[in-house]
Each structure stands twice: as structure tokens, then as C-alpha cells.
Amino acid sequence: MFDIDVVTLSRLQFAATAMYHFLFVPLTLGLSFLIAIMESVYVMTGRDIWRRMTLFWGTLFGINFAMGVATGVVMEFQFGMNWSYYSHYVGDIFGAPLAIEGLMAFFLEATFIGMFFFGWDRLPKVGHLAVTWLVAFGANFSALWILIANGWMQNPVGGVFNPDTMRMEISDFMAVIFNPVAQAKFVHTVSAGYVAGSVFVIAVSAWFLLRGRHIEFAKRSMAVAASFGLAASLSVVVLGDESGYLATENQKMKVAAMEAMWHTEPAPAAINLIAFPDMAKQDNSFSISIPYLLGIIGTRSLSQELPGIVNLVDNAKVKIRNGITAYTALQKIRADKNDAVARATFSETWKDLGYGLLLKLHRPDIENATEADITAAANETIPDVPVLFWAFRIMVGLGFYLIGFFVVAFWTASRHRLGDKRWMLWVALLSLPLPWVAIEVGWIVAEFGRQPWIIEGVLPTFYAASGLTLVDLSISLAIFLVLYTSLAIVEVYLMVHAIKKGPSSAEPVEPQGGTILPEAAFAGPQQH
Known part of the structure; x- marks a missing residue:
């Protein structure tokens, strides 16, 4: 019999490290293209302000990238630990894309x-x-x-x-590489990263405008991020819909749990806007x-x-x-x-072997499983419906909020009125954490919703x-939490320090009717 407490702690440790790591990845993805766009404008126009924009946001990108690498390395070691x-079971398949990623x-x-x-002074423009x-x-x-590796866990092909x-x-x-689930997850995930990067640039720029600092720098940064972010936020919804459509084909239980749909309804099914699953x-x-x-949404019919x-x-x-037949x-x-x-x-039945292995939770000799054992194992395929239902709605709700946010930011930028409305700047500043909340609950939907499978339909998580022993896992989990929390604190400190310092050679402060943020919000000398 497997020690479920150990398995649960192993899952918790991987979830903690993955969610910490994914605090850094979206910003890396988003800022990478934003700084490329800014430098492109610099090369085309020769205006120094665009060079300073590239350097400033590039510095924040570099800090974030270093933290992402540091936290990502540990995740890969956990597969062996x-x-x-x-x-052992899937290393021949899973290991290849993981190695290429490394x-x-x-x-x-x-x-x-x-x-x-x-290379700024060593390479031509x-x-x-x-x-x-x-x-x-x-x-x-x-x-x-x-x-691609994660998509194979969701839809094991090839x-x-x-x-x-x-x-x-x-x-x-080739089937592993061009797995439709992996491709849909990729474009959806990177688009979410572009949204996070765009909100970050707008929020930091809004802080500069609220403080009356680096006005032209901030307005140009916000204009670029508003345009890029609007396109990215729209693509997140479209590509998320594609991911959901593929899930209705490959992960039917996840979709049913996300919608708290306990019984099959006549087509087309209704959607539960609000529900309290029992x-x-x-x-x-x-x-x-x-x-x-x-x-209509789930089947497009x-x-x-x-x-x-x-x-x-x-x-x-x-x-x-x-699966019992395959196991026998x-x-x-x-x-x-x-x-x-x-x-x-076995050749005829091996695809259901994973379902047979679910019985190991209830008896070691699965060949002799009773109907009661089979029923208990079948019920194991139900994930935590309330968690999935509400996590999915938080993600979708924030997604639509961010579309509205970027529409307003883009409209304001197109009318050259960035910074005119201080309440809008406050909304931008307070919206900073929302993309990360949406991304983390999206991760919960994708990974928690796959339970009880570590590989959908192939290998149960337990x-x-x-x-390992419970003591081993408790010690390593404590170490990881302390280490990752320290790295997160270092990340925030370095980011805040770089933001307070501001871009180099900044233009003089342009008063905006007085400083709105209190000096204690970001202590430090004003940059002139």
C-alpha cells in the first residue's frame, strides 16, 4: 500500500516550487518582446530616449531572468528526487523535450x-x-x-x-512535438506572459507619472505596453478557448469538473455561471x-x-x-x-493499464478486485470540483478585466492623454498583481485538474x-520554501531598487499637481 501522506507532500513540494518559478517566467516572456520592440524603434529613429527605455526595462528583465533560472533548475532535479x-516510467519520452529546453x-x-x-558598445546597432x-x-x-513536455502529460501521444x-x-x-494540446498550451501560456509583462510596464510607468518623474519615458513605455498588451490579452482569450476545446476531447473529466457538470445534459449543455459543488x-x-x-463553447456545435x-x-x-486484464x-x-x-x-488492452493501476490504492492484488474496489477506484478519477470550478472562474474573470484594462489604456494612449487622469494611473498601479493571480490559478486548473493522473490515463500520481520518508520530504520542503522565499525577497528588493533609481539620463521632473504617492511608498532620493 502506498503512503498517501508522502505522495501528498511530494505534490505540495513540486507545486510550491513550480508556482514560485512561475512568478518569474511570465515577466521574462513579456519583457523580452517589449524591450525588442523598444530597441527596434531606437534603431529606426536614433532617439536616445528609446535606448534608455531598452536599457531600463532590459535591466529589470535581466534581474527577473536570473531568478527564473535559479528557481527552474531545482524543479528539474525534483523529477529524479x-x-x-x-x-523511470516515461523518461524516454519526457526527458527529450526537457533536455532540449535546458x-x-x-x-x-x-x-x-x-x-x-x-554588447552595446561592441556591436553595431x-x-x-x-x-x-x-x-x-x-x-x-x-x-x-x-x-511540449507538459502537454504530453496532459495528452500522451507518440x-x-x-x-x-x-x-x-x-x-x-513528431507526434510528441506537434501534440495539439502542447501547441495550444504554448501559445496560451506565452500570451499570458505578454499580458503580465505589459501590465508590469504600465504599472511601473504609472508610478513614475504619479510621482511626476520621467514623464516622457513613462508615457512612451505605457503606449508600447498598451498596444502590445491589448493584442496579447485578446489572444489569451482566443487561445484559451482553443485549449478548452481540446480538453473536451482529451480531458473530459477536467472539463466536467471545471463546469461542475455532474450529469450529462441534452446538447447544447448549459454553463454554470455560479455553483456550489457538493x-x-x-x-x-x-x-x-x-x-x-x-x-456551444465546449463543442462548437x-x-x-x-x-x-x-x-x-x-x-x-x-x-x-x-486495465485489470492488461495488468494480468x-x-x-x-x-x-x-x-x-x-x-x-496486452497489446489490445495496454492503453487502459493506468486505470487498472488506480486499484493499487485499494488492494495490492488488483487481479482479484471486487466491484466495490472498482467503484472506489473509478471515484478516484474525480478531481476536487469546487477548487477547479472557482479557480477557472477567477482566471476567466481576470482575463476579461485585463482586456477592458488594455482597451482603456490603448484608447487613452491613442488620444495622447496618458497621465491626464490620476485615478487611471492608480488603477494601473493596483492592477499589477492581477496577471500573476490569473496565471497561478490557471496553473491550478491545468495541473490540479489532471488529478489523479501524473500522465493522463497512463500513470496515477501516487x-x-x-x-522517500515523510521526514525527508518535510526537511526538503522546508529548505525549498526558505530558499525560494529568500529569492523572491531578493527579486523584489532588486526590482524596487532599480525602479527607484529610474532610467539613466532622465529628463527633469514635470510637476503633475503635486506628488500623489506618499514619500514612504518608495523611500529614496528623487531622480532629476
Whole structure:
């Protein structure tokens, strides 16, 4: 029997490190393209203010990138430390994109970032501009490969299980690379990063305007970020819809849980605008629905049904019974590698082996599972519906708020009225954390919603953990939390210090009717 407490702590440790790491990644993605756009304008116009903009935002990019690398390295080591059986089981497939991501992050990106910071006086303008764009593309290609790896966990294609090695092995590497789930996750995730970078630039620029500092610098920065952010925020919604559509094909249980849809409804299904899911009763104690909307959005048709949670549990029972057959055949193959009948049976049923492994939570001899065991295992396929339901709505609500935010910012910039309305600057400043909130709850929807699978339908999460003790995990988790919290504090300190210092060679302060922010908000000498 597996120690669920150890598995839960392993999950908590990976979740903590992943969510810390993803505080830095979106800003890296967003700022990389914004500084490339700013330097492009500098090269085309020759105006020094655009060079100073590139240097200032590039400095903040560099600080953030260093923290992202420091926190990302630890995540990759955890696959071997906390999830050793996972690494054994799918290392042949998962390891390839992970290795490529590492090469791009540490060799391609690091090289060009060094040239970006130290090549200003050594490279011609166009040459340095090319380096800046390569930094941006390198950061995004790095994200591509890690999301290919993650997308395979959501939709495992291009692999087969080898009963002789007891591992998943690649059968079609192109299918892994061009996995539609991975591609949709990539464009959705990087677009969210562009939104985060744009909000960051607007918020910091708003702070400068509220303090009456670096006025022209701030207005130009806000104009670029407003335009880029509007396009990015619109693409997040469109690409998020594509991700949801693919999930209705590959992760039906996740979609049903996100919508708290317990029973299959006649097509097109209604969407629950507000609901209070009851896991014990497998129903909603209260809900407000909009007719037809979920069916239209989720299936893009008026006739296709979306299965409910209860119906998907019944489907899981069928797969569990099939998984028992696959597991029994696998044991026969391990006892006699020349058993042709067992190999033929396993070849027909191996895709449901993961469902059979769910029974290990309830009894070690899954060949002798009872109907009660099968029912209990099938119920394990239901994720935490209330968490998913509300996390998804927070993400979507913030997404639509940010679209409105960028529409107003873009309209104001197009009319050359940036900074005229102080309440708008305050809204911009207070909106700074919202993209990160949306991104983190989006991560919860994507990863928490996949439970109980570490690889959808292939390997249960509890089966993938290392044989560590609770003490081992408690110590390492405490170390990680202290280390990552320290890094986050260092990041904030360095960022605030660089922002207080402001861009070099800034123009004189232009009074805006008095300082609105109190001096204590960011202590430090005024930059003139």
C-alpha cells in the first residue's frame, strides 16, 4: 500500500516550487518582446530616449531572468528526487523535450543575454538589435519545449508501453512535438506572459507619472505596453478557448469538473455561471446557469453532448476492468516472455493499464478486485470540483478585466492623454498583481485538474512517487520554501531598487499637481 501522506507532500513540494518559478517566467516572456520592440524603434529613429527605455526595462528583465533560472533548475532535479518512478516510467519520452529546453535556456538564452548587456558598445546597432530579438525568441522557444513536455502529460501521444522494459517509449517523436494540446498550451501560456509583462510596464510607468518623474519615458513605455498588451490579452482569450476545446476531447473529466457538470445534459449543455459543488452528494447544492452556452463553447456545435462527471465515472469503471486484464497479461509476460497469448492480450488492452493501476490504492492484488474496489477506484478519477470550478472562474474573470484594462489604456494612449487622469494611473498601479493571480490559478486548473493522473490515463500520481520518508520530504520542503522565499525577497528588493533609481539620463521632473504617492511608498532620493 502506498503512503498517501508522502505522495501528498511530494505534490505540495513540486507545486510550491513550480508556482514560485512561475512568478518569474511570465515577466521574462513579456519583457523580452517589449524591450525588442523598444530597441527596434531606437534603431529606426536614433532617439536616445528609446535606448534608455531598452536599457531600463532590459535591466529589470535581466534581474527577473536570473531568478527564473535559479528557481527552474531545482524543479528539474525534483523529477529524479521526488518522482523517481515517473522518471523511470516515461523518461524516454519526457526527458527529450526537457533536455532540449535546458540546452536552450542555458546555452542559447544565456549567450544572447550576455551579448545584450555587454554588447552595446561592441556591436553595431543592427547587430545588437538582432541579439535582442534572439533573446526574445530564445526565451519563448525555451518555454515551447517545457510545454511540449507538459502537454504530453496532459495528452500522451507518440508513445507505447514496452512490457519487456516496463517503460513508456517513443514511437513517434513528431507526434510528441506537434501534440495539439502542447501547441495550444504554448501559445496560451506565452500570451499570458505578454499580458503580465505589459501590465508590469504600465504599472511601473504609472508610478513614475504619479510621482511626476520621467514623464516622457513613462508615457512612451505605457503606449508600447498598451498596444502590445491589448493584442496579447485578446489572444489569451482566443487561445484559451482553443485549449478548452481540446480538453473536451482529451480531458473530459477536467472539463466536467471545471463546469461542475455532474450529469450529462441534452446538447447544447448549459454553463454554470455560479455553483456550489457538493463532492459527497455528487451534485450542486446551488447553481445559476446560462442555457446552451457551455455546449456551444465546449463543442462548437449544437448537437454534441458533453459528458457529466457521474457518466465519466461509469466509463472509468469499464476502463478499470480492461486495465485489470492488461495488468494480468503483463504479469504473465514478466513470468514468461514467450507467452504469445499474453502478449496479444496486452497489446489490445495496454492503453487502459493506468486505470487498472488506480486499484493499487485499494488492494495490492488488483487481479482479484471486487466491484466495490472498482467503484472506489473509478471515484478516484474525480478531481476536487469546487477548487477547479472557482479557480477557472477567477482566471476567466481576470482575463476579461485585463482586456477592458488594455482597451482603456490603448484608447487613452491613442488620444495622447496618458497621465491626464490620476485615478487611471492608480488603477494601473493596483492592477499589477492581477496577471500573476490569473496565471497561478490557471496553473491550478491545468495541473490540479489532471488529478489523479501524473500522465493522463497512463500513470496515477501516487504510483509515480519516490520511496522517500515523510521526514525527508518535510526537511526538503522546508529548505525549498526558505530558499525560494529568500529569492523572491531578493527579486523584489532588486526590482524596487532599480525602479527607484529610474532610467539613466532622465529628463527633469514635470510637476503633475503635486506628488500623489506618499514619500514612504518608495523611500529614496528623487531622480532629476
